[in-house]
Amino acid sequence: MSSFYSWALNNLKVDRRLILTYCTVYFAWGMLMNWFGNEMEIARFTYWWQVISCYILYMVPISLLLRKLPFHMQYAYGLIAMGLLEFGGYFFKTSYAFPDNMLDQIVGIRNFTLGMALFFAFYFPLGNWAVGKTYELIFKEKE
Numbered sequence: 001m002s003s004f005y006s007w008a009l010n011n012l013k014v015d016r017r018l019i020l021t022y023c024t025v026y027f028a029w030g031m032l033m034n035w036f037g038n039e040m041e042i043a044r045f046t047y048w049w050q051v052i053s054c055y056i057l058y059m060v061p062i063s064l065l066l067r068k069l070p071f072h073m074q075y076a077y078g079l080i081a082m083g084l085l086e087f088g089g090y091f092f093k094t095s096y097a098f099p100d101n102m103l104d105q106i107v108g109i110r111n112f113t114l115g116m117a118l119f120f121a122f123y124f125p126l127g128n129w130a131v132g133k134t135y136e137l138i139f140k141e142k143e
Contacts, residue, residue, distance in 0.1 A: 008065060011064055011065050011067070011068065012061065012064050012065065014064060015139075017135070017138075017139050018131070018135055019060070019064075021131050021134055021135045021138070021139075022056075022060045022063060022064070022127075022131050023056050023060060025127065025130060025131050025134055026055040026056055026059055026060055026063075026127060026131075027051060027052070027055060027056060029055065029123075029127070030051035030052075030054065030055030030056075031048075031051055034048065034050075034051055040101075040102065041098040041101055041102075042097070042098060042101045042102060042103055043095060043096060043097045043098065043101065043116065044095070044096055044098075045089075045094065045095055045096075046093065046094050046095065046096055047094075050094060050095075054085065054089075058081075058085060059081075059123065059124075059127070062077075062078070062081050062124065063123075063124055063127050063128055063131070066078065066124050066125075066128065067128040067132075071125045074124045074125040074128060075121050075122060075124065075125055076121075077124070078120075078121040078122070078123065078124030078125070079117060079118065079121035081121075081124070082116075082117045082120040082121045082123070083114075083117040083121075085117075085120075086113045086116045086117045086120070087113060087117075090113055097112055103115055103116070
């Protein structure tokens, strides 16, 4: 267990500017997705501030831990993380799925949460890529 602990600490020790970049990108992404899910009547958070708890407090640390792994591993570990998050959100009713939404119509009501987890697991590899490019663009050292 101590090797995992030291690995995790090493991956979480990053430049504060990188953390700020993650928080900014993920917050904007979360607000946009919550708006889109609400507008398209697919799903939404019960409260807007859940974007902070889910996207920043949950997804940013996971993204930091996964950022150095290959795309397929980030997706696989992200699938576990998002499966737990999606299940918890609907179980505790902190997320709301609109009745008979477009995903229900495509994949069926029993597969809705699985479909959401499969989709949102892409956030980790795509988010790490987007944050890396944004960070490099903004904070690249002048030579």
